[in-house]
Amino acid sequence: MLTDARLVAAKDLRIEMRSKVTVSQVVPFAGLVLVMFGFALDANRPTLDLATSGLFWVTVLFVAVMAVQRSTAIETTDGARRALLLAGVEPSAVFMGKAAAVAVQLLAVELVLIGGIIVLYDASIEEPLLLVATCVTATAGIAAAGTLLGALVAGVRARETVLPILLLPVLAPVLLGATRAFDDALGAVAVNGWSWLAMLVGFTVINVAFGVTAYGVLLEET
Amino acid sequence: MTTTTASDITGTRRRGTGSRTTFWLGSVGLVGVVVLILLGFFAAPADDDQVDAVRMIFIHVPVAMLTYVAFSLTAVGSVLWLWKRSIWWDTVALSAAEVGVMFCGLTLFTGSIWGRPTWGTYWDWGDVRLVTTMILFLIMVGYLAVRSLDGDSATLATRAAVIGIIGAVNIPIVNRSVTWWSSRRTLHQKSSLTDGNLEDLTLFTMMFGLVVFSILMLWMMIHRFRISWLERQVSEGNLSEALIARRAEAMVAVETGRVGGAIQPELGRQPDKGGFGEVEDSK
Amino acid sequence: MIRLDAVVALLGRFPALAGVDLDIADGEIVLIQGPNGAGKSTLLRLCAGLLRLESGSATVLGSDLSTSRAAVRRRVGLLGHDTALYDELSVVENLEFWAAASRVDRSSVLPALARLGVAPRLHDVAVSKLSAGQRRRVALAGVVVRRPELWLLDEPHAGLDQAGRDLVDDLVVEAARAGATVLMASHELDRTVDLATRTVVIAGGMVVADRLGSVHSEAGEGCAD
Numbered sequence: 130m131l132t133d134a135r136l137v138a139a140k141d142l143r144i145e146m147r148s149k150v151t152v153s154q155v156v157p158f159a160g161l162v163l164v165m166f167g168f169a170l171d172a173n174r175p176t177l178d179l180a181t182s183g184l185f186w187v188t189v190l191f192v193a194v195m196a197v198q199r200s201t202a203i204e205t206t207d208g209a210r211r212a213l214l215l216a217g218v219e220p221s222a223v224f225m226g227k228a229a230a231v232a233v234q235l236l237a238v239e240l241v242l243i244g245g246i247i248v249l250y251d252a253s254i255e256e257p258l259l260l261v262a263t264c265v266t267a268t269a270g271i272a273a274a275g276t277l278l279g280a281l282v283a284g285v286r287a288r289e290t291v292l293p294i295l296l297l298p299v300l301a302p303v304l305l306g307a308t309r310a311f312d313d314a315l316g317a318v319a320v321n322g323w324s325w326l327a328m329l330v331g332f333t334v335i336n337v338a339f340g341v342t343a344y345g346v347l348l349e350e351t
Numbered sequence: 352m353t354t355t356t357a358s359d360i361t362g363t364r365r366r367g368t369g370s371r372t373t374f375w376l377g378s379v380g381l382v383g384v385v386v387l388i389l390l391g392f393f394a395a396p397a398d399d400d401q402v403d404a405v406r407m408i409f410i411h412v413p414v415a416m417l418t419y420v421a422f423s424l425t426a427v428g429s430v431l432w433l434w435k436r437s438i439w440w441d442t443v444a445l446s447a448a449e450v451g452v453m454f455c456g457l458t459l460f461t462g463s464i465w466g467r468p469t470w471g472t473y474w475d476w477g478d479v480r481l482v483t484t485m486i487l488f489l490i491m492v493g494y495l496a497v498r499s500l501d502g503d504s505a506t507l508a509t510r511a512a513v514i515g516i517i518g519a520v521n522i523p524i525v526n527r528s529v530t531w532w533s534s535r536r537t538l539h540q541k542s543s544l545t546d547g548n549l550e551d552l553t554l555f556t557m558m559f560g561l562v563v564f565s566i567l568m569l570w571m572m573i574h575r576f577r578i579s580w581l582e583r584q585v586s587e588g589n590l591s592e593a594l595i596a597r598r599a600e601a602m603v604a605v606e607t608g609r610v611g612g613a614i615q616p617e618l619g620r621q622p623d624k625g626g627f628g629e630v631e632d633s634k
Numbered sequence: 635m636i637r638l639d640a641v642v643a644l645l646g647r648f649p650a651l652a653g654v655d656l657d658i659a660d661g662e663i664v665l666i667q668g669p670n671g672a673g674k675s676t677l678l679r680l681c682a683g684l685l686r687l688e689s690g691s692a693t694v695l696g697s698d699l700s701t702s703r704a705a706v707r708r709r710v711g712l713l714g715h716d717t718a719l720y721d722e723l724s725v726v727e728n729l730e731f732w733a734a735a736s737r738v739d740r741s742s743v744l745p746a747l748a749r750l751g752v753a754p755r756l757h758d759v760a761v762s763k764l765s766a767g768q769r770r771r772v773a774l775a776g777v778v779v780r781r782p783e784l785w786l787l788d789e790p791h792a793g794l795d796q797a798g799r800d801l802v803d804d805l806v807v808e809a810a811r812a813g814a815t816v817l818m819a820s821h822e823l824d825r826t827v828d829l830a831t832r833t834v835v836i837a838g839g840m841v842v843a844d845r846l847g848s849v850h851s852e853a854g855e856g857c858a859d
Contacts, residue, residue: 593648594642600839601837601842604838604842
C-alpha cells in the first residue's frame with residue numbers, strides 16, 4: 130500500500146510541478162490575502178499581532194479548498210478514476226497518495242506564508258519546534274479531510290460551491306487548534322500551544338483513519 | 352378497470368402519508384404543545400435570577416437534546432447504508448437529518464433569544480455547546496446540500512452517508528476544541544438538569560416538554576420517511592416502466608430494420624449504416 | 635469466458651442494459667453492433683467490473699460480478715471513450731505510471747509504444763500536446779502493456795488513420811491467437827466484420843441478434859473519419 134501511495138503522490142506532485150499552478154497562482158493568491166487582511170485591519174499593529182495566527186490559518190484553509198479542487202480534477206478530467214480501479218490500486222493507497230500530495234503543496238504555501246507574516250505583520254517565531262509541528266499536523270489533517278470530501282463531490286456539477294460548504298465546517302477544529310498553537314509559537318498570546326497540538330493530532334488521526342476506510346466507497350460509487 | 356384505478360388514486364390521495372398511528376401521534380403532540388404552553392407560561396414559576404427568560408428552557412433543552420438524537424440516528428443510518436446497503440436505514444438517515452437540522456436551527460434560535468436577556472448578548476463565542484452546535488448545524492446543512500444534488504439515489508445516499516458519519520466522528524473533537532478555546536470566558540449554564548437548582552414544577556415542565564417534542568419529532572420523521580419512501584417507489588416504479596420502454600426500443604429497432612442486416616443475414620443485406628449514426632465517438 | 639444472464643444495469647436511473655443474455659468463449663473476437671445509445675459502451679464497462687448489477691447474474695473470467703468485481707478488473711484491458719491519460723505528463727511517464735499501478739513490469743512500455751507506432755520523438759512530449767489519434771494510440775499501448783485476458787475496446791478505430799486502423803486489427807487478431815477474448819464495439823462494419831468470429835447486435839439494452847461469423851458486406855469505402 131505504501132508503494133502505491135508513494136506512486137500516486139509522486140504522480141500528483143509531478144503534475145502540479147508541470148502545471149505550475151501552485152507557484153504561479155496559489156502562492157500569489159495567498160500573498161494577496163495577507164495584504165488584503167492588512168488593509169482590512171487598517172494595518173493596526175496591535176490588532177495585527179493578535180490576529181496574525183488566525184489570518185494565517187484562514188488563508189491556509191482557502192488555499193486548501195483550491196488545492197483539493199485541483200487534486201480531484203486530475204482524476205476526473207480524462208476518466209483516470211476508472212483506470213485506477215481497473216489497475217487494482219487499493220483505494221486507501223490512492224487516498225494516502227493524494228492526501229500526501231495535497232499536504233506537500235500546502236506546506237510549501239505555508240512556508241511562503243510564514244515568510245509573509247514575518248515581513249508584513251512583523252511576526253517573530255518564539256518556538257520554532259511548536260510552529261513546525263503545528264504546520265505538519267494541521268496540514269495532514271486538512272489534506273485528509275479535504276481529499277475525502279474532494280472525492281465526495283467529484284463529478285458533481287456544482288462542486289466548486291459544494292466543496293467549501295462541506296469542508297470548512299469540518300475543518301473548524303483545525304482552525305481553532307492551529308491558531309491557538311500558533312499564538313503560542315509566535316508568542317502573541319499566552320496559551321499552552323502543546324495541548325492544542327495534541328488536539329490537532331487527534332483530529333488528524335481520526336480523519337486519516339476515516340478517509341482510509343471511506344475513500345474506496347466513494348471511488349466505487351461515483 | 353378505469354374506475355378501479357381512479358378510486359385507487361383518490362384513495363391514495365386521501366390517505367397521503369398519514370395513518371392511524373401518525374394521526375394519534377400528531378393529535379397527542381398538538382394537545383401536548385397546548386399543555387406545555389399552559390404549564391410553561393402559567394404554572395411554572397419564574398426563576399430567581401433569570402426571571403421569565405427561564406421559560407425558554409422548556410423548548411430549548413428538549414429540542415437541543417433531540418437534535419443530538421436525530422443526528423445520531425443519521426450517523427447510524429449512514430453506517431447501515433454503507434455497510435448493508437439498507438434503503439430503510441438510508442431513508443431513516445435522511446428523515447432524521449432533515450428534522451434534525453430544523454431542531455438544530457430551533458436550538459440555536461431559542462438559545463440566542465434566551466442569551467440576550469440572560470447573558471446580555473445573542474451570541475456567545477465562549478459557549479461550548481452553542482459553538483459546537485453551530486458547527487454541527489453547518490455540517491448537517493452540507494449533508495442536506497449533498498442530498499439535493501442531482502444524481503441517482505444510491506450515489507447520493509453514499510455521498511451523504513460519508514458526511515453523516517464525518518459529522519459524528521468529528522463532534523467529540525469539535526466539542527473538545529471549543530471547550531478549551533472558550534474555557535477562559537464561558538457563560539453557559541452548567542447543565543440545567545444536574546445542578547439541582549430547578550423548582551420541581553420547572554423540572555417537570557421541562558421533562559414534559561421533552562416528551563412532547565419527542566412525539567413531535569417522531570411524528571415528523573414518520574411523515575418524512577414515508578415521503579421519501581414513496582419517492583423511492585415512484586423511481587422504482589419508473590424503473591420497471593423504463594425497462595419496458597427500453598426493451599421496446601429493441602423491438603422498434605428490429606422491426607424497422609435498423610439492425611436488419613444482422614437479423615436476416617441470409618438475405619445478405621448490408622446494414623443501413625446511416626442508422627448507426629456514424630461518428631458518435633468523442634475525440 | 636463471459637456469461638451474462640438477464641443482466642440489468644443502470645446509468646443513474648436509466649436502464650442502459652435491460653436484460654442482456656450473452657455467452658462468450660475464450661479466444662472469441664466479438665463485434666458488438668448497435669445504434670447510438672444501444673448500450674454498447676455500458677456492456678463493455680459492465681464486463682470490466684465497473685458497474686453494479688441491478689439484477690441478473692454475470693460471470694467474467696470465472697469471477698461472479700455481483701460479488702468480486704475487483705478480481706475481474708485487474709485482468710481486463712478497457713479502451714473507453716476516455717483515454718485515462720494525464721495531460722501534464724509525458725507519454726512514457728503516463729504509461730510507466732499505469733504499468734506500475736497495475737503491477738506490470740515497466741520495461742514493456744517502450745515495446746508497446748513501438749508496437750503502436752508511437753514515434754520515439756513523442757515519448758517525452760506531454761500528452762496534452764498530442765493529436766487525438768496519437769493520444770488514442772498511446773491509450774491502446776496502455777492496454778497492450780497490461781496483457782489483459784479480456785480486451786474491451788470501445789470504438790478502437792475512431793480517430794485513427796488508415797495505418798492506425800490496420801494496427802488495431804493486427805493487435806486484436808494477435809490477442810485472440812494468444813488466447814485472449816476480445817469484445818469490440820464499433821460502427822465501422824466494413825472494417826471490423828472481417829475480424830470478428832461472432833457478431834452480437836444490441837438495441838434497447840438487449841441482444842437482438844447473435845450469430846457466428848461476421849456480417850457480410852462489400853468492403854465499403856468512404857467511412858474515413
